[in-house]
């Protein structure tokens with residue numbers, strides 16, 4: 001075989017691609033990675049990280065209010081300045097982006113800040129430098145991009161790609177969609193004092209999540225003045241003096257400063273040259289892969305959101321790491337178990353989930369035991385908050401194995417990460433019950449829960 005320029009050429013410098021490149025290089029492979037926008041990808045630049053910073057910002061409103069019950073008074077009326085948050089966030093994101101690129105270089109990976117297109121099973125064309133690079137293996141890790149529905153005036157709306165760069169806080173916001181991104185931004189803007197309307201085309205929020213969680217979240221968002229409209233879609237957006245005029249499917253006319261489309265994401269494959277190698281893709285444009293990330297082209301692999309399996313940063317990271325270990329570390333890493341991936345939705349209060357929903361668990365386990373509890377946590381309740389904590393544990397009766405845990409409340413994302421350890425270790429409900437409670441905490445309610 002002729003000597004190629006690289007052992008591995010990674011297209012896409014997001015979380016998954018960066019991990020695969022670094023681990024492969026640490027195993028001794030000659031690796032290059034091309035990224036046409038920002039190293040760190042969606043998560044660092046336009047997703048999880050800036051989103052979480054904005055979630056933190058949005059939660060101060062509650063803290064200022066509740067401080068009074070704990071004896072605090074503020075010298076004046078707290079005032080939120082969007083520009084200061086965005087500016088500070090930009091500095092942090094720039095730092096992280098630089099860190100990603102430097103860590104790659106430190107591992108011996110050649111970083112290329114340009115668009116790469118596949119032109120053969122072992123060849124990529126680099127657009128800015130106009131050169132060809134060859135590699136024994138190509139890894140596609142280009143992620144996804146927001147999906148924009150077609151309607152007149154959709155170019156006046158923004159997506160999460162633009163949201164983090166708005167120069168001014170939109171005081172009146174329409175959020176379109178009922179998924180992760182939609183509810184998180186509805187919560188963020190409500191916390192920051194914007195007037196929020198949310199159009200959800202289906203009958204409930206967070207399709208695919210446990211139904212109790214979704215309806216309880218809906219109550220909490222409504223309590224924070226998010227006006228949620230179900231069965232509602234945008235028909236048209238027009239520019240008018242002082243803002244945007246939205247015409248909705250039920251005829252409602254709404255005046256807002258920004259319309260944020262949170263209507264799902266699609267695999268990012270444009271300009272990748274997949275046709276040039278006859279790559280198989282699914283109806284939604286995702287690259288089809290086997291459980292080891294192999295595509296229909298023997299020398300090309302794909303990981304992360306471009307494969308549209310479970311679009312979560314840690315999943316892409318695990319897929320990338322495992323691939324590099326298998327190809328260059330000689331390790332026999334089994335495929336990832338997608339059934340027990342913990343996940344969180346960073347609303348206020350937040351959601352944390354691991355395992356099956358009650359609906360799915362009932363189908364799989366006919367003798368399912370469902371244990372639930374709903375209460376107000378001590379800290380916020382003392383300050384008069386009506387926010388609730390919700391706990392649902394799903395147990396397979398005959399084996400006593402815990403098959404799903406669904407939480408809503410302050411800090412439950414942190415809890416569910418560790419609860420995930422227990423479920424991954426096949427914990428039984430008796431293991432939870434035998435664990436001594438840690439008092440006074442919210443988490444103790446999980447181990448003291450009774451049917």
Ligand code: NDP
Pocket residue numbers: 149176177178179180181182184200201202206207233262263264265310311312343344345346
């Ligand atoms: P989701 O798939 O979660 O939600 C999309 C929403 O948009 C759904 O409510 C869907 O409705 C609605 N929708 C789709 N098309 C239209 C349309 N044409 N008109 C009106 N509504 C529409 O996607 P997101 O964009 O929220 O998030 C993308 C992915 O990013 C998620 O799957 C998740 O994996 C990841 N993510 C993870 C986060 C986390 O871990 N905290 C945070 C943010 C994103 P319907 O249900 O009826 O289809």
